[in-house]
Amino acid sequence: MKKIYLMAIAMLFAVGLTSCEDFLDSKNYTQANSSNYPASADDLNKELAALYGVMNQFSTNPLQTPWFVGYIMSDDANGAGGTGDVESHAIGHLMANKEDLFDAAWHNTYVGIARANAIIYAVDAFDWTGQETTRNQLLGEAYFMRGLFYLWGVQFWGDIPAYWASAAPDPCPQVSAEDVIMPHILADFTSAANLMSHGATTRGDGHATKGAAEGYLARAYMFYEGFYKKAGELATANLADVTFDFEQEGAGTSLSKAQVVSFLEDAINNGGYKLVDDFRLLWQYTNEYTVQDYKFVADLKAAGKSWAGNGNDEEMFQVQYMNAGSWSGTIGMGFVNQVELYCSLRCDDDGAGTANGDLNTFPFGQGWGQGTINANLWDDWSDADPRKKATILDAQAECDKFVFTTSCSEDAGYYNKKWMGITCANSTWDDHNDAYIWWGVYRKNNTSAANNNGNSMQGDHFSDIVLLRLADVMLMHSELTGTADQMNKVRARAGLDATTYSWQNIKNERRFELAGEGLRFNDLRRWSGKGGGASCEAAVALQRQDGSRVNYTGHWTKMHHGQGVGGSSWAQRYADTDGFIMIPPAQISIIGNPEILKQNAGWGSSASGANMSGCPVYD
Template sequence: MTRYKQLHKKLLLLPAALLLLAGSSCKKDLDYTPEVFLSAQQVYKDQAGATAGVTGIYQQLQSIKKNEVSLMGIIGTDEMRFEYQAQAWGGYWAKVAGLDSYDITFNSQNDVMGYYWNYCYVGIANANYAIQYIPQIKNFADVTVQNRLLAEARFLRALFYFQLVQFWGDVPLRIENMPFGDGVPRAPQDKIYELIIADLQYAQQNLWVRSKTPDAGRATVEAAEALLGKVYLTLHRYNDAKPLFEDLINNKGIVLNTDYADLFNKENTAESLLEVQYSPQSGATNGLQNIFGASLASTPGGPTGSTTPGYGGNVVITTAWYADSLFDKVNDKRYAASITPHFYASSDPSSNYDWWVDIGLPHLKKYDITTSSGSIDIYNSAKNVIYLRSADVFLMYAEVLNELGQPNAALAPLNKVRDRAFGNALHEVPPTAQAALRDTIMDERSRELGGEGWRWFDLKRTNTLVQRVRTHDNPRPYYVARNGEGDPHLPQNVSDINYLYPIPLSELQNNPALSLTSQNPGY
């Protein structure tokens, strides 16, 4: 784990109880806990305050990746689904399940959606303060550092708006903080994207390059280019995305790790372009081991609290397509690094948990904490979460080339990812037609990036959400073979209206510029 010098960061008290959370350093970069409450003007008065204030914005990125809120974009796809029996835990968890089944709980009163919305707007509010006050600071020792901190704030604002516009479409565009109670109408998506692109272009020109960034976990030029390229790809602006990906690959020298498993066994590796930093510090952990689980949680000598046989993981399982059909289980190294085929007791590896319908089924392994020495228990993982990485760039580049009518050229970046996965070139994709290669690239994105938070976005971008969820989130042969019954999961109700999420009711009620008629169609 990396260390950085002690920095006693301050907190900002914002209107409507919006908090800029920053704090003192611990064992890893960008760790923070609350200390004191100050106004924006008090925080952004010098270089140290600006550094602390911008660092605090990352806390909201932690918030959207640390627990069941992070399941937005992961379940309700062809990769992952909500565990059957956990739906009986109560109303809140029924709403989490609704993210997967698109049932009656997939509505404006879904708490998970509301939390996600609020976390993003807190991040935006905190970024807006940084963007407002950093240019006013007169005593920066180095104006380049001043511009870089401003670029970090603009990068993070763009990141939060990208998440919002993808899930909700037209959303309130807040580029400056106003008194609580002032209404902000929903802005058209193209206006949201204009701001996202402008922020990321500024970030691209002013951020640190990875080799010189002061702390792991901070946004860099490479991260800004990758996210901007993803935005252009999302908008089908392929000619704008292409040079960004080519610059990253040919000039910035992004690389793949030699070993795919290192992505999830080590932190801030060469392939990682942006990781969300977690640590054992209070308030800086995540609960993804418990959400996703893995049989290896029972490994003797694992983190404290994770040694109970079969313990950890009863919320999310894989779909049959992802775990059973997608991979070459013998030759593709990503299979063993991504999936735990059985959830078993250490004393009896053959024991599947028939008393809990889903527990014996394959689990996602990427968030397993048995290789994370700093983790406390299954509810408090100190393991980082990857947001952007090089393999995503190579696959996006392949998609761009294919959509530009260059399917043969698209094979080079696609097969670079496959060569790493198989350890040789024997399993490279041969020349194929553009339409067929679209499906191939989509499948490859799932093999490579499964469970990392981009799948819903991929399905939306390619207009395949409804078709793929209906086709691949289906009954498992397991239930018939072992229990003589059909799949007890709730049926999928996904439809075209689900290409947008419902605007949270709290926003419709509390934003004076909106009303109940401001809702997305179908909700």
């Protein structure tokens, strides 16, 4: 098992970066002077650690992360939480409750881009003779991370300010995501894949690998062709090569579908990854402490198997965490996988003194109850698929006594097992501050480290957020090639019979294999195409949430689209925005020139264009 201390980032924020005013904010987030830093290859490695650390900066607020926001914006999840959790409700309804809702996401995106550019343009300040592989790996990782941050930015906001230089120009206007940014993203991932080598880093150590670059290249390519080029079924579409009208090391001059497929095959065959032999072993409820007593996985206990762990054979890229989180400091709780806290069983009680999260709901811990599973996913998913109950906790059926609390909302009793806090038999049930989550028990039994956060329920969450795994790469291969071989390997791992390729079959397979991992929303978008309107696949899927069963403060009701948007439906809301979120109005005010930066369609000039000032509408 990988221990709690997952990354050595001792100088994460002591490290300075090349100096330039952050043109996208009123504050300067960079510190060092480029005239004297970096001065060595070791300095660049420190900058690389700081670059990866931006993902922990994102993690300080799950409701500003691409993975959690994408999850609750999809049709398979509800914002949920408490009646006062208007942020999660707003995001789940494709709306906003305040103007600074996505300020930190915007800031972190551009900090990441700036840090990646700093490395790319400083890499040859030193003589790498005899160390070319090391140099190429470092440069490849920087290209990968720049591509990643731009991809997240484009999927969040669409047309955004962009630059590919050591410092941002002034001004730096919005440019076309379709025509300018996406080709650069594809070039960045291509450069990364060509510069890096298999085995150049220790897999699972938090660094990007060649295989991760190949997988993300396919993810970005499929979003580009599906969403922006409206290609429809990629296996049969006639896709023109993407031309790079700029020079970049390792990128070449163009990218074809055949090249993307070849990269995927290289990742699958030569990357050193393999499917974990039982789907349940991917998720921490099978950890060595909990598997002993959790009835659902009794067969794994009998076979002597337990959780594959962080950085397992199937993980290809992840966000890592360590025992350094607190509610204060620059990063604060960014070192904690707070998504697990957010997605755990709703705290408080049922009004009669019964609360969730202790022995009555073993092994699922207490938290904020956000990101609950929408009832439609449970209903649509066949019980014959073992992944259903391995992914979704039917709390009423599986727990000895689960209660809908007096503060719950948008809670159908279905929770995401992949992203929940887990307890074990030795948890401190009467003291959630001590060693309540199983990680806390592990920490207490195996280390002398203090509970840095001081609250086990809130702070003992150190499982990776898996951003890319081999099963996803295999399904992308089937979708691009129109062949079922890789898809059937994924199905076979789950104990399912082989099937034939069809566009609907691969869509279903992605929905179920990857459920609850934050990928569904952008899959729907790329299957729909930009400007798809209120009748496109994404809009129709989102509209099905209307009328879905939910519990609100202990009473069953039906969920409807929220207030403040002219009575529009989920489908119309998606059509109005194309799934893009609000550009922070403060950034638009700072620029003060709509020719440089303007708001996305469907959002007006501020959050008031789609404001959710109160709770969603229920029957």
